[in-house]
Amino acid sequence: MTISETNSPFIALSSISKAYRTRAISVPIFDNLDLSIEKGEFVAVMGPSGSGKSTLLNLLAGLDGPDSGDIKIAGQRLDHMGEAARSAWRAHHLGIVFQFYNLLPMLTAEENVELPLLLKPFPASIRRERVAKTLDLVGLCGFGRQNPSRLSGGQQQRVGIARAIVSDPTLLLCDEPTGDLDRASADEILTMLGYLNRELGKTIVMVTHDPEAAEAADRILHLDKGAFVERARVMS
Amino acid sequence: MTFLGLTRKSTLRKPFRVVLLIISVAVTFFIYGLTASFIAGSQGTAAASDELLGVMNAAGRNQPLPMAYLSRIAALPGVAEVSPIVRLRGSVGDARNVVAVSAGEPDKLKAVSGEELGLDPSMLQALDTGWDKVLVGRALAEAQGWTIGERFTVSSFRTKRSDGSRDWPFEIAGIFDGKSSSTDTYFVLAQYRYINEGRARGKDTVATFALRPEPGVAPQELAPRIDALFTNSAAPTRTLSEKQFLSAFLSQYADVKHVVTLVVSVCFVTLLMIVINTMVFALRERRFEIGVLKTLGFSRSCILMMVLAEALFVFLLGGSIGIGLAKLASLALPPALGLVFDQSVLLRATALVFLLGLFAGALPALSAMRTPILSAFRTR
Ligand SMILES: Nc1ncnc2c1ncn2[C@@H]1O[C@H](COP(=O)(O)OP(=O)(O)OP(=O)(O)O)[C@@H](O)[C@H]1O
Numbered sequence: 185m186t187i188s189e190t191n192s193p194f195i196a197l198s199s200i201s202k203a204y205r206t207r208a209i210s211v212p213i214f215d216n217l218d219l220s221i222e223k224g225e226f227v228a229v230m231g232p233s234g235s236g237k238s239t240l241l242n243l244l245a246g247l248d249g250p251d252s253g254d255i256k257i258a259g260q261r262l263d264h265m266g267e268a269a270r271s272a273w274r275a276h277h278l279g280i281v282f283q284f285y286n287l288l289p290m291l292t293a294e295e296n297v298e299l300p301l302l303l304k305p306f307p308a309s310i311r312r313e314r315v316a317k318t319l320d321l322v323g324l325c326g327f328g329r330q331n332p333s334r335l336s337g338g339q340q341q342r343v344g345i346a347r348a349i350v351s352d353p354t355l356l357l358c359d360e361p362t363g364d365l366d367r368a369s370a371d372e373i374l375t376m377l378g379y380l381n382r383e384l385g386k387t388i389v390m391v392t393h394d395p396e397a398a399e400a401a402d403r404i405l406h407l408d409k410g411a412f413v414e415r416a417r418v419m420s
Numbered sequence: 421m422t423f424l425g426l427t428r429k430s431t432l433r434k435p436f437r438v439v440l441l442i443i444s445v446a447v448t449f450f451i452y453g454l455t456a457s458f459i460a461g462s463q464g465t466a467a468a469s470d471e472l473l474g475v476m477n478a479a480g481r482n483q484p485l486p487m488a489y490l491s492r493i494a495a496l497p498g499v500a501e502v503s504p505i506v507r508l509r510g511s512v513g514d515a516r517n518v519v520a521v522s523a524g525e526p527d528k529l530k531a532v533s534g535e536e537l538g539l540d541p542s543m544l545q546a547l548d549t550g551w552d553k554v555l556v557g558r559a560l561a562e563a564q565g566w567t568i569g570e571r572f573t574v575s576s577f578r579t580k581r582s583d584g585s586r587d588w589p590f591e592i593a594g595i596f597d598g599k600s601s602s603t604d605t606y607f608v609l610a611q612y613r614y615i616n617e618g619r620a621r622g623k624d625t626v627a628t629f630a631l632r633p634e635p636g637v638a639p640q641e642l643a644p645r646i647d648a649l650f651t652n653s654a655a656p657t658r659t660l661s662e663k664q665f666l667s668a669f670l671s672q673y674a675d676v677k678h679v680v681t682l683v684v685s686v687c688f689v690t691l692l693m694i695v696i697n698t699m700v701f702a703l704r705e706r707r708f709e710i711g712v713l714k715t716l717g718f719s720r721s722c723i724l725m726m727v728l729a730e731a732l733f734v735f736l737l738g739g740s741i742g743i744g745l746a747k748l749a750s751l752a753l754p755p756a757l758g759l760v761f762d763q764s765v766l767l768r769a770t771a772l773v774f775l776l777g778l779f780a781g782a783l784p785a786l787s788a789m790r791t792p793i794l795s796a797f798r799t800r
């Protein structure tokens with residue numbers, strides 16, 4: 185590993201181009217996009233609908249590949265990996281929080297949280313222990329046996345966060361994690377994300393429409409017409 | 421929770437649908453089990469030999485041959501022994517209790533198929549004590565609860581006696597076991613002279629000549645030479661091996677085996693379509709969940725295995741139920757139906773369960789594996 189590599193940012197996108205193609209037309213989303221995020225940063229991404237925020241998260245998660253350009257996360261070239269390698273990479277390094285929680289309805293809260301651990305070589309006892317600890321961390325101690333449909337939106341999102349962090353990933357991607365919640369629940373979730381960032385050192389990239397939510401981040405990126413317009417965080 | 425637990429929960433999410441699927445699999449394998457037992461039983465196949473030959477009327481099984489052919493066949497080089505055979509089918513007691521009687525000349529019959537049937541000299545001596553003495557196969561004796569010395573009367577369906585009655589009384593002189601458990605022993609072995617003297621019509625005719633070639637003489641080479649003897653007679657013959665004979669016997673009934681195979685295949689194809697269709701739809705409802713699992717890092721092969729496991733679960737459960745019921749039915753139904761649910765039927769059914777399970781799961785599994793994950797971030 186060369187010095188420049190060790191010093192390169194945790195997330196480095198350079199000259200990313202991406203377009204969605206249908207049979208007849210090609211919709212360009214990004215053209216030569218650059219982005220770097222340091223380890224331990226909490227970054228909010230804002231921008232009008234259709235500006236490509238979710239597309240960006242898809243690229244960062246290895247769920248989709250760029251047409252051209254490099255994606256390097258924690259020293260690994262995501263765009264060079266095959267599908268199987270990216271699955272394994274996600275299982276190890278990534279937690280994802282969705283706007284609509286995306287919990288599996290036939291599983292209990294704790295089973296949902298346990299899902300990512302099935303991909304690890306842990307014995308059942310360790311898995312149970314970690315699930316309990318994580319549910320405790322998100323303030324859902326005692327709710328493990330509940331079916332997600334019987335929990336409030338805020339509680340479901342906390343299950344979603346527990347699932348995202350249970351395997352102790354370094355990077356958390358959140359797509360409008362508070363988009364479906366009332367103010368109070370949203371604030372709880374944001375507090376929790378702030379805690380995960382500051383106390384547990386998670387790097388967080390959060391897409392949001394909500395300026396108040398964006399305030400929880402260290403840095404706010406505005407995505408517009410496929411390019412970033414960076415603004416300093418307004419300290420209040 | 422384990423992978424298996426996750427698969428089980430996904431499978432049982434719509435219990436009603438799964439139960440219906442399991443029932444259709446069970447019904448199909450029940451039908452398969454019964455028909456396979458029927459075919460296994462009616463062939464008596466494992467035991468039927470290629471060594472023994474049967475000579476029958478070329479015009480059809482129900483046409484007799486003159487007894488006079490016996491000496492001409494016996495004189496042919498390469499023929500070790502020949503026995504005339506006549507058959508009599510009828511009921512004992514209850515009209516549905518059907519019993520088949522084959523009558524031959526005891527010493528000749530012993531020379532021809534004594535080994536296959538497990539006949540010993542003492543049985544022949546016992547037969548010799550009276551014209552109405554018979555030997556009964558073990559399977560039939562057990563089914564009827566008959567013992568040596570017991571008398572029974574067969575009411576013949578077709579063969580009338582000289583006095584106009586159809587009742588043929590017999591006395592059991594011995595019970596034969598057959599060489600192996602797969603030998604068909606569900607019949608009575610009677611004496612040709614008793615039937616021939618007693619019957620009103622068709623005296624001195626036979627249904628078949630059963631013969632054994634001399635050692636070293638190929639049956640398939642001997643058969644045409646026998647038929648050549650009688651090409652220009654009033655009753656030309658057709659000579660087949662016991663195995664060919666048995667299948668020729670079955671094919672008489674509109675080629676039963678082929679019809680049965682066809683029906684069972686149609687059942688299986690229908691079953692496959694039902695299961696594949698249901699699973700593809702069920703998975704379409706779950707596309708979203710599969711997308712979520714993929715975002716969590718579940719690999720494509722992982723998803724593939726989970727869906728295959730689901731299909732296998734349905735087939736294993738349904739298949740076991742169906743096969744189990746078929747086994748029970750083969751034991752419970754009257755032995756006259758000739759259902760033999762043996763090891764080979766079980767093995768083939770089990771192999772089919774796995775094969776069809778994998779096949780039914782393959783298409784849904786592949787489509788689940790290819791489910792794009794991109795939709796996971798999109799709003800619903
Ligand atoms: N799979 C796809 N195929 C074709 N077009 C797509 C696809 N995914 C997204 N798009 C288009 O790309 C553009 C950017 O989509 P994206 O989902 O990244 O926007 P977004 O910023 O997340 O919007 P929103 O705030 O509404 O979630 C949109 O115009 C969308 O219609």
Ligand SMILES: [Mg+2]
Nearest residue numbers: 237238239797
């Ligand atoms: Mg979006």
